Amino acid sequence: MRLLYTVLAIVAYSFKAESSLVCDSDFCVCHHNNKSDREVFGEIIDCSYDPNLLRRNFSLPETAYTLNLSRNNLTKIQFSLILKSETLAELLLNSNQINEIALNALRLANLKRLDLSDNKLEVIHAGTFDHINNLEYLNLANNKFATFEKISFHHLGELQEIVLDNNNLGPSLEDNNLFDRSGYGLTHKIQALSMSGINLENVYDNFFVDAYNLKRLTISNNKLTDTFEFPFTLEYLDISDNPINEISEEDFIDLVGLKELKLNNLQIKEISGYTFASLHSLTSLELERNKNLVNFSAEAFGKEVLDDADYFPLETLSFKGSRLTSLDQELEVPFGQLIRLDLQGNFWNCNCNLKWIKKLQIHPEDYDHLRCYTPKPLYNSRIFELDEKYFNCATKDRSRHIVVTISIVSFCLLLSSLAVWVYMFMPRSQTRCDLANMYSGAGYSVLPMHVSTLRSPL
Numbered sequence: 001m002r003l004l005y006t007v008l009a010i011v012a013y014s015f016k017a018e019s020s021l022v023c024d025s026d027f028c029v030c031h032h033n034n035k036s037d038r039e040v041f042g043e044i045i046d047c048s049y050d051p052n053l054l055r056r057n058f059s060l061p062e063t064a065y066t067l068n069l070s071r072n073n074l075t076k077i078q079f080s081l082i083l084k085s086e087t088l089a090e091l092l093l094n095s096n097q098i099n100e101i102a103l104n105a106l107r108l109a110n111l112k113r114l115d116l117s118d119n120k121l122e123v124i125h126a127g128t129f130d131h132i133n134n135l136e137y138l139n140l141a142n143n144k145f146a147t148f149e150k151i152s153f154h155h156l157g158e159l160q161e162i163v164l165d166n167n168n169l170g171p172s173l174e175d176n177n178l179f180d181r182s183g184y185g186l187t188h189k190i191q192a193l194s195m196s197g198i199n200l201e202n203v204y205d206n207f208f209v210d211a212y213n214l215k216r217l218t219i220s221n222n223k224l225t226d227t228f229e230f231p232f233t234l235e236y237l238d239i240s241d242n243p244i245n246e247i248s249e250e251d252f253i254d255l256v257g258l259k260e261l262k263l264n265n266l267q268i269k270e271i272s273g274y275t276f277a278s279l280h281s282l283t284s285l286e287l288e289r290n291k292n293l294v295n296f297s298a299e300a301f302g303k304e305v306l307d308d309a310d311y312f313p314l315e316t317l318s319f320k321g322s323r324l325t326s327l328d329q330e331l332e333v334p335f336g337q338l339i340r341l342d343l344q345g346n347f348w349n350c351n352c353n354l355k356w357i358k359k360l361q362i363h364p365e366d367y368d369h370l371r372c373y374t375p376k377p378l379y380n381s382r383i384f385e386l387d388e389k390y391f392n393c394a395t396k397d398r399s400r401h402i403v404v405t406i407s408i409v410s411f412c413l414l415l416s417s418l419a420v421w422v423y424m425f426m427p428r429s430q431t432r433c434d435l436a437n438m439y440s441g442a443g444y445s446v447l448p449m450h451v452s453t454l455r456s457p458l
């Protein structure tokens with residue numbers, strides 16, 4: 001009896017396993033995408049909370065477009081019918097516990113996007129990507145890769161974007177080239193590369209020389225102390241959160257197509273003249289949280305833009321959380337053209353030199369923390385709520401006034417002491433003696449006579 005049940009169960013299971021569509025399972029939901037924002041034709045299949053899903057041998061509908069297997073506690077990716085499809089374009093395996101992908105597990109000839117982020121991968125065996133060679137986007141962020149020797153990107157000749165964030169890959173990049181055919185073999189056609197938080201200390205010369213199509217580069221949150229040769233094809237560059245202590249005009253000289261630049265949380269102290277002058281396509285610039293940045297040259301964008309903002313393509317600029325105390329009024333013309341300017345959280349010195357910024361069109365959301373740091377009486381006042389009359393340089397004038405007063409008073413004192421000196425020391429000279437004698441003589445000659453005339457009646 002028990003045997004019969006077992007046999008029946010096995011038969012039922014295998015029947016189910018070979019025939020059932022994933023859409024009929026309790027763990028998966030299939031729906032057609034009808035959002036107008038994505039050009040997705042086909043079904044989206046969401047499966048969650050089933051760590052044994054891959055062992056169940058479900059098959060995908062023929063029109064499957066996206067398979068979402070994230071957050072399933074999967075540990076090993078082995079071959080399963082669900083991973084074999086001619087139509088599937090997007091596979092989400094992120095946020096599992098995956099530590100291994102079996103060879104040939106992925107047979108997805110049309111796969112364009114693969115997300116393996118937030119897993120426990122240390123190794124990707126050569127051959128893993130052999131049957132997904134139309135891949136355009138690969139996300140390997142937040143895994144446990146420590147050397148590129150354990151990853152190989154050969155066969156991914158169509159790859160356009162790769163994310164390697166938060167893997168300890170920096171040390172292995174110091175003397176290996178990501179694009180080397182005999183090495184890691186990342187395609188030279190790559191357009192977007194993200195290497196944030198990989199412990200990179202140095203980008204050696206010519207690192208990107210073969211990446212002739214690179215448009216987006218994120219290399220933030222590393223240990224870089226110097227800038228490096230940025231590929232001139234870039235449209236987007238993020239080098240934030242690195243201990244870089246100097247940037248200059250030379251760094252950006254060839255980046256004529258750069259549209260977005262992020263220079264947040266660096267160790268730079270100043271932005272000198274012409275630093276951004278050759279960035280003729282730049283529309284967005286972030287200089288946030290630069291705790292040493294005290295000086296921003298009026299000519300940072302060159303001299304021409306100070307008179308004619310037609311040469312000024314920038315639309316958004318942020319200095320949020322830096323240490324600027326003042327901005328040159330010469331910047332009024334270009335800054336007046338910005339769509340968004342964030343000056344919050346700096347150490348603004350609210351005096352006559354800063355009054356002009358009240359004329360700028362600042363987005364109301366960027367008002368609240370735009371406050372004075374000095375002078376003391378204005379500390380923490382909101383600049384846009386403060387009346388213009390407080391933005392004066394009177395303290396300086398008053399002190400000049402005091403200096404003038406003190407000089408006049410001292411001059412007078414000097415004069416009077418001179419007079420006293422003359423009075424005190426002149427008696428020893430001839431003239432004063434004569435004068436004294438003359439007066440005393442006259443006095444005596446008059447007084448006795450007078451006295452005698454007064455006494456005589458007594």
Ligand SMILES: *[C@@H]1O[C@H](CO)[C@@H](O)[C@H](O)[C@H]1NC(C)=O
Nearest residue numbers: 030031032033034035036037
């Ligand atoms: C998409 O489809 C769902 C279910 O069929 C429906 O409720 C929703 O209104 C549709 N949305 C659009 C934008 O058509």
Ligand SMILES: *[C@@H]1O[C@H](CO)[C@@H](O)[C@H](O)[C@H]1NC(C)=O
Nearest residue numbers: 048049050051071072073097
């Ligand atoms: C996944 O595994 C973790 C720990 O092993 C457990 O706490 C969690 O509940 C599991 N989640 C699911 C959806 O099974």
Ligand SMILES: *[C@@H]1O[C@H](CO)[C@@H](O)[C@H](O)[C@H]1NC(C)=O
Nearest residue numbers: 014017018055056057080081
């Ligand atoms: C899954 O299906 C394939 C093809 O139908 C079959 O060869 C394989 O044995 C099945 N695997 C399991 C675990 O049922």
Ligand SMILES: *[C@@H]1O[C@H](CO)[C@@H](O)[C@H](O)[C@H]1NC(C)=O
Nearest residue numbers: 046047048068069070071092
């Ligand atoms: C995939 O599924 C997870 C878990 O159910 C969900 O949080 C996530 O939003 C889904 N992703 C997409 C792109 O649908």
Ligand SMILES: *[C@@H]1O[C@H](CO)[C@@H](O)[C@H](O)[C@H]1NC(C)=O
Nearest residue numbers: 270272273294295296297325
């Ligand atoms: C800022 O730079 C200008 C011009 O180079 C210089 O005169 C000034 O002293 C600098 N200010 C600070 C606070 O470094």
